Amino acid sequence: MTQPIDPDEAADRRDPDTTVSEDSERNRGLQQRREAAEELRRTSLAADPSRGRRQSVFYIGAGVMLAVCALAIVLMKQAPAPVVHEEKPKIHEDAPSPGKLADTPAPQPIPVSSVASGKPMPTLSSTPGDAAADAAERAERESRRVAAEAKRRKEEEMRQARIRSAIFAPDAGGQVADVAGEEGSAGGGLASAGGGSAGGPVSAQHGQGLTDANSLFARAVADSDDAPAKATRITNRQCKIEPGYILEGHLIPRIVSDLPGAIAVMLDRDAFGEEGRIPLLPWGTRITGQPNSTVRKGQDRTFIATATAYRPDGVKIRLNSPVADQLGSAGLDGDVDNHFGQILGMSAVLSLLGAGASNVGASTSNGANSASVYRDNVQQSLAQSSQQLLGGYAAIQPTITNPQGSRVRIQVEHELDFSDYCKPASQEIE
Secondary structure: OOOOOOHHHHHHOOOHHHHHHHHHHHHHHHHHHHHHHHHHHHOOOOOOHHHHHHHHHHHHHHHHHHHHHHHHHHHHHHOOOOOOOOOOOOOOOOOOOHHHHOOOOOOOOOOHHHHHHOOOOOOOOOOOOOHHHHHHHHHHHHHHHHHHHHHHHHHHHHHHHHHHOOOEEEOOOOOEEEOOOOEOOOOOOOOOOOOOOOOOEOOOOOOOOOOOHHHHHHHHHOOOOOOOOOOOOOOOHHHEEOOOOEEEEEEOOOEEOOOOOOEEEEEOOOEEOOOOOOEEEOOOOEEEEEEOOOOOOOOOEEOEEEEEEEOOOOOEEEOOOEEEOOOOOEOEEOEEEOOHHHHHHHHHHHHHHHHHHHHOOOOOOOHHHOHHHHHHHHHHHHHHHHHHHHHHHHOOOOEEEEOOOOEEEEEOOOOEEOHHHOOOHHHOOO
16 A cells, blocks of 8 residues: 655655755846846836936926015015106185075165265175175074074974874874864874873874874873882881782682672682781681673683682781683683584574575466565574574573682782781780
């Protein structure tokens, strides 16, 4: 059998002459590669002498150009700037102005008194150098201007006085009109200062004559007294609740806006004075009020006005403040019933009756009692009845319901004084 030959042993068994020839071939190849690289280095672009000369010429030319530019800039800076001699026009103050020709007054007639007295009549000097005549003319023009200005100023003062007067009031167009015999109109005429009804006598104050709702409301809320307000100090604040204080409570009964009625609010927290720890309106205080049963179309809040607060110890006080929701908005949100079902149901029934009457008529047609005339009469009668019935249903106002136990807030609008039923802090503990 033939045994495998080890590679190392095979290498050892090779001929020494063969090994020497392989080494010489390898060395010869390396030498050739070195020579080729050296030849390439000698003939490369970096060693090209023409390229070096071109670069030298380029650098020298660039340096020369920079030097020329710098020299030109220096010479331009050192050169004197050209001086332009402009002769300013001379203004002759004494020369007559062409624009004054339009202001030259017309020649005045010669007074008869001067002719009768024999005084020499003034003559207009035709020479521009006559300073006295020019001064007199300028003085006359100045006096006329001053008189016209004074007259205009006086007229303006009289107009402002009429505007500020209580007897006059401006209309919608900004003109001044006498109020004495006129009546207010919805088209922007004059309005009653007290917020009276439209069409009544007008009594405007301080020039206020607008009739829009916002102006009437602003004048109704504003204080008509023009006297300066004087600051005062509030005493015994521990026994007083000032305007703006928030009372928290809940509704005892539910509210249905179909009919007027009374409600009650129970306070859930103690209401203290501005200073101290004395509960002026303790929890359990019952506050009476009344909701507004008049509801307009589209309204979804119930307005409630409170009347009197009754403390558990028998003390009562007038509150007269509106009820608000948890965010402080006036009124309470409720469930709204617009009664659409009743209105649509009644209109559907009446429509069916009208359609049946138009299809059912007399069986004979003779002259005046024909089927068409009978149907027309029935339709007209049903149309009139339908309008009357639907008019009543359409006038039904929405119903707003507020559930029992709704959380409410009451913002105090007037000062509440409990001085007669309040113990000072020194006597609070006995």
